[in-house]
Amino acid sequence: xxxxxxxxxxxxxxxxxxxxxxxxxxxxxxxxxxxxxxxxxxxxxxxxxxxxxxxxxxxxxxxxxxxxxxxxxxxxxxxxxxxxxxxxxxxxxxxxxxxxxxxxxxxxxxxxxxxxxxxxxxxxxxxxxxxxxxxxxxxxxxxxxxxxx
Ligand code: ZN
Numbered sequence: 001x002x003x004x005x006x007x008x009x010x011x012x013x014x015x016x017x018x019x020x021x022x023x024x025x026x027x028x029x030x031x032x033x034x035x036x037x038x039x040x041x042x043x044x045x046x047x048x049x050x051x052x053x054x055x056x057x058x059x060x061x062x063x064x065x066x067x068x069x070x071x072x073x074x075x076x077x078x079x080x081x082x083x084x085x086x087x088x089x090x091x092x093x094x095x096x097x098x099x100x101x102x103x104x105x106x107x108x109x110x111x112x113x114x115x116x117x118x119x120x121x122x123x124x125x126x127x128x129x130x131x132x133x134x135x136x137x138x139x140x141x142x143x144x145x146x147x148x149x
Contacts, residue, residue, distance in 0.1 A: 016065035019072035034134030071131035
């Protein structure tokens with residue numbers, strides 16, 4: 001049984017207290033809204049693209065510590081990345097938080113690896129992936145509201 005202390009690591013708590021890139025972006029930016037009814041987390045993700053590169057990335061919303069920290073660290077990790085690099089990182093992040101990697105290290109995740117502890121708490125996986133799913137919607141589908149359900 002996973003220990004709850006493994007989930008709330010200091011870096012997660014710190015980002016939850018003071019989320020980075022917590023703001024809206026002006027036009028022209030793509031945006032999408034996400035909602036996780038299981039926990040009540042809401043987030044709006046804003047993306048400014050230059051060609052295929054994510055030039056700026058920001059979010060707003062309200063939710064639990066895990067959802068806020070995940071959104072905050074996602075914005076930090078993806079700024080300057082291309083759309084396909086963002087897709088790859090989401091894929092790797094998703095495998096890690098859903099425990100599909102066992103104990104395998106994924107160095108490309110960098111700081112995001114702290115969310116591996118979420119895999120011991122299936123109900124929190126949707127908190128950790130909400131911002132990422134919302135970003136996918138912003139990058140690939142336009143403005144439709146999305147839900148984790
Ligand atoms: Zn949550």
